[in-house]
Amino acid sequence: xxxxxxxxxxxxxxxxxxxxxxxxxxxxxxxxxxxxxxxxxxxxxxxxxxxxxxxxxxxxxxxxxxxxxxxxxxxxxxxxxxxxxxxxxxxxxxxxxxxxxxxxxxxxxxxxxxxxxxxxxxxxxxxxxxxxxxxxxxxxxxxxxxxxxxxxxxxxxxxxxxxxxxxxxxxxxxxxxxxxxxxxxxxxxxxxxxxxxxxxxxxxxxxxxxxxxxxxxxxxx
Numbered sequence: 001x002x003x004x005x006x007x008x009x010x011x012x013x014x015x016x017x018x019x020x021x022x023x024x025x026x027x028x029x030x031x032x033x034x035x036x037x038x039x040x041x042x043x044x045x046x047x048x049x050x051x052x053x054x055x056x057x058x059x060x061x062x063x064x065x066x067x068x069x070x071x072x073x074x075x076x077x078x079x080x081x082x083x084x085x086x087x088x089x090x091x092x093x094x095x096x097x098x099x100x101x102x103x104x105x106x107x108x109x110x111x112x113x114x115x116x117x118x119x120x121x122x123x124x125x126x127x128x129x130x131x132x133x134x135x136x137x138x139x140x141x142x143x144x145x146x147x148x149x150x151x152x153x154x155x156x157x158x159x160x161x162x163x164x165x166x167x168x169x170x171x172x173x174x175x176x177x178x179x180x181x182x183x184x185x186x187x188x189x190x191x192x193x194x195x196x197x198x199x200x201x202x203x204x205x206x207x208x209x210x211x212x213x214x215x216x217x218x219x220x221x
Contacts, residue, residue: 001056001060001062001203001204001205001206002205002206002208003205003206003207003208003209003210003211004208004209005062006054006203006205006211006212006215007209007211007212009054009062009068010052010212010213011212013068013070013091016091016177016179017089017179020113020114020115020179022089022113022114022179024070024072025072027042027045027051028051028052028070028213029213030213030214032210032211032214032220035214035219035220036220039219039220039221042219045219046219047076048071048073048074048075048076048083049071049074049189049216049217050071050072050073050074050216051070051071051213051214051215051216051219052069052070052213052214052215052216053068053069053070053071053202053215053216053217054066054067054068054069054203054215055067055069055200055201055202055203056200056203057099057195057199057200057201058199058200058201058203058204059199059200062096062203063093063096064095064096064097065096065097065098065099066096066098067090067091067092067096067098068090068091068092069088069089069090070088070089070090071086071087071088071187071216072087072088072089073085073086073087074086074087074186074187075186076186076188077105077186077188083186084185084186085183085184085185085186086106086182086183086184086185086186086187087181087182087183087184088181088182088184088187089113089179089180089181089182090179090180090181090182091177091178091179091180092118092171092172092173092177092178092180093173093177094116094172094173094174094175094176094177095172095173095174096172096173097170097171097172098170098171098172099170099195099196099197099199100121100123100131100168100169100170100195100196100197101168101169101170101193101194101195101196102125102129102165102166102167102168102169102194103165103166103192103193103194104165104166104192104194105165105185105186105188105192106165106184106185106186106187106188106192107162107163107164107165107184107185108162108163108182108183108184108185109160109161109162109163109181109182109183109184110155110160110161110163110169110171110180110181110182111155111159111160111180111181111182111183112155112156112157112158112159112160112178112179112180112181113157113178113179113180113181114157114178114179115157115173115176115177115178115179116173116174116175116176116177116178117154117155117156117173117174117175117176117178118154118155118171118172118173118174118178118180119152119153119154119155119171119172119173119174120152120153120155120161120169120170120171121150121151121152121153121169121170121171122136122138122147122150122151122153122161122163122167122168122169123136123149123150123151123167123168123169124136124149124166124167124168125166125167125168129194130196131149131150131168131196132149133149134149135147135148135149136148136149136151136167138153138161138162138163138164138167139161139162140153140155140159140160140161140162141159141160154174160181168196189201189202202215202217
């Protein structure tokens, strides 16, 4: 992805957050000079990879297969006295797919915070980490629901689904862009993501202009 494209997506995301009355922390908008002056105060932000994040899964088709994320809080596995939870806010455009994946350790609630309808497809995994053909039972806002393998659940604003470890899922927005919340156990994108098809997690960036806001994996020294 070109940096100019990422910058534009971040500008659009800020407008969308404001329209839906969701406010980011002040450091979300730090400039390069702000980071130079305050980096020593932001150890948690850097170590836990908080902040701006987006992915095109290395496929170069962001508007068809991609996601914008902002991690608000997170911990580390095994850290004594640290946070054992994570919270993210995400934006999915209409028909923009986050591809089939599961997590070995993380349990998460995916929440439609505002906007259009969020479609989540779910499937159990087999012992060799493929899609199973068995019915899937989940909780949606504490209510038990069972759907066929690769079945779809539509979440309207205010509704949520609980996804346990090893449960495959993919999702996309329908009928408009969706503001998505995630509340989960600790998030580790390097070790806890199992994508059904081999894809990338962070984009390869062509630097055609300076970054507007740094991504969570590139804070300056």
